[in-house]
Amino acid sequence: MPSRLSDTFRAYPVEPHHKQVDFSSVKELPDSYAWTELDEYPSSHCPSKETLPVVDLNDPNALKLIGHACKSWGVFQVTNHGIPEELLHDVKCAAKNLFSLPVPQKLKASRSPEGISGYGVARISTFFPKQMWSEGFTIMGSPMEHARQLWPQGYSLFCDVIEQYQQEMKQLAGRLMWLMLGSLGLTKEDIKWSGPKGEFTGAVAALQLNSYPACPDPDRAMGLAAHTDSTLLTILYQNNTSGLQVLKEGSGWITVPPLSGALVVNVGDLFHILSNGLYPSVLHRAMVNRAEHRLSVAYLYGPPSWVQVSPLPELIDSNHPPLYKPVTWSEYLGTKAKHFNKALSLVRLCALVNGLPDVSDGTVKVR
Numbered sequence: 001m002p003s004r005l006s007d008t009f010r011a012y013p014v015e016p017h018h019k020q021v022d023f024s025s026v027k028e029l030p031d032s033y034a035w036t037e038l039d040e041y042p043s044s045h046c047p048s049k050e051t052l053p054v055v056d057l058n059d060p061n062a063l064k065l066i067g068h069a070c071k072s073w074g075v076f077q078v079t080n081h082g083i084p085e086e087l088l089h090d091v092k093c094a095a096k097n098l099f100s101l102p103v104p105q106k107l108k109a110s111r112s113p114e115g116i117s118g119y120g121v122a123r124i125s126t127f128f129p130k131q132m133w134s135e136g137f138t139i140m141g142s143p144m145e146h147a148r149q150l151w152p153q154g155y156s157l158f159c160d161v162i163e164q165y166q167q168e169m170k171q172l173a174g175r176l177m178w179l180m181l182g183s184l185g186l187t188k189e190d191i192k193w194s195g196p197k198g199e200f201t202g203a204v205a206a207l208q209l210n211s212y213p214a215c216p217d218p219d220r221a222m223g224l225a226a227h228t229d230s231t232l233l234t235i236l237y238q239n240n241t242s243g244l245q246v247l248k249e250g251s252g253w254i255t256v257p258p259l260s261g262a263l264v265v266n267v268g269d270l271f272h273i274l275s276n277g278l279y280p281s282v283l284h285r286a287m288v289n290r291a292e293h294r295l296s297v298a299y300l301y302g303p304p305s306w307v308q309v310s311p312l313p314e315l316i317d318s319n320h321p322p323l324y325k326p327v328t329w330s331e332y333l334g335t336k337a338k339h340f341n342k343a344l345s346l347v348r349l350c351a352l353v354n355g356l357p358d359v360s361d362g363t364v365k366v367r
């Protein structure tokens with residue numbers, strides 16, 4: 001098994017089986033973008049019944065509220081998170097500038113089939129028979145190489161904003177990690193790889209800029225198909241535009257209401273493993289709309305490449321056996337690249353439930 005993320009992507013190349021379209025010139029939804037059976041789980045039209053938790057990070061009860069949100073939703077929004085409004089505005093403008101470039105220019109910075117960074121369709125698109133109404137730009141590490149291809153003369157503004165955003169997000173992600181771990185009763189001593197100051201210095205992250213152009217037939221199109229993130233956690237800026245939906249058991253798809261200045265935090269698959277299944281990784285998707293172009297920026301946060309993520313020993317006892325095998329982020333991404341939504345069940349150990357083997361494969365059907 002490859003040990004670094006770059007080796008994983010080389011081992012599982014993604015060859016998109018279609019040409020990038022110029023969305024602005026499409027007046028009618030092409031059949032290749034028309035999704036059927038979008039309503040396998042109904043969308044909830046009653047926002048008052050199920051409201052996604054919003055946690056003010058200055059609230060003295062934040063830890064408890066986060067614990068509750070992670071357990072019952074696997075996702076929550078945060079306010080008072082400390083990311084300057086101006087930086088959110090700048091990153092939005094940087095993404096807007098990028099996606100407004102002509103298609104041939106964007107293609108100069110294409111993600112190679114074996115690569116992590118660059119312009120292209122979502123990695124998961126190969127698992128679906130229909131195409132998604134979106135384009136993306138992934139950045140791992142420095143954005144310089146690809147930014148130079150996009151703007152040979154003026155790449156430094158883009159790079160400065162992205163680098164500043166990566167720095168701020170890294171700090172916020174570390175803070176959220178401690179809140180989420182703290183809500184499980186865990187402390188700095190329990191997470192060896194968090195480093196001497198508990199700053200998670202070796203953590204690895206990818207930044208994903210997503211663009212969802214206005215769509216002539218939004219009810220039949222899909223922006224980003226249902227998935228869970230392979231991360232510990234993901235911090236999403238959805239720029240005040242609705243489109244993100246999360247699946248809530250018993251309630252169907254729930255739209256995450258855009259809250260000015262708030263950020264969405266998803267529990268990822270690796271945190272689900274760490275918590276021994278206590279915190280579910282949230283199944284989510286992005287819908288598109290007829291009138292507005294939507295942009296989102298996801299910060300996908302994971303452990304250093306050498307770390308084997310496994311259920312934390314503090315959460316294990318004779319009544320709570322470990323549910324997952326140890327796995328590195330790189331190995332997990334490889335499993336996800338091959339098996340997509342079955343990845344979690346493939347690293348799951350067969351547990352004894354009430355003395356009987358648990359035969360459920362734990363997967364959720366996604367389209």
Ligand SMILES: C=C1C[C@]23C[C@@]1(O)CC[C@H]2[C@@]12CCC[C@@](C)(C(=O)O1)[C@H]2[C@@H]3C(=O)O
Nearest residue numbers: 116122123124138206208227229230231300
């Ligand atoms: C580290 C990563 C997680 C991710 C694949 C990636 O290499 C960088 C892009 C990430 C992303 C963003 C959009 C949704 C997603 C499922 C995808 O196709 O690419 C996630 C991947 C993931 O979390 O598995």
Ligand SMILES: O=C(O)CCC(=O)C(=O)O
Nearest residue numbers: 208210238244286296298
């Ligand atoms: O655009 C969104 O709201 C969702 C994006 C997302 O899920 C991702 O980038 O992983």
Ligand SMILES: [Fe+2]
Nearest residue numbers: 227228229284
């Ligand atoms: Fe996601």
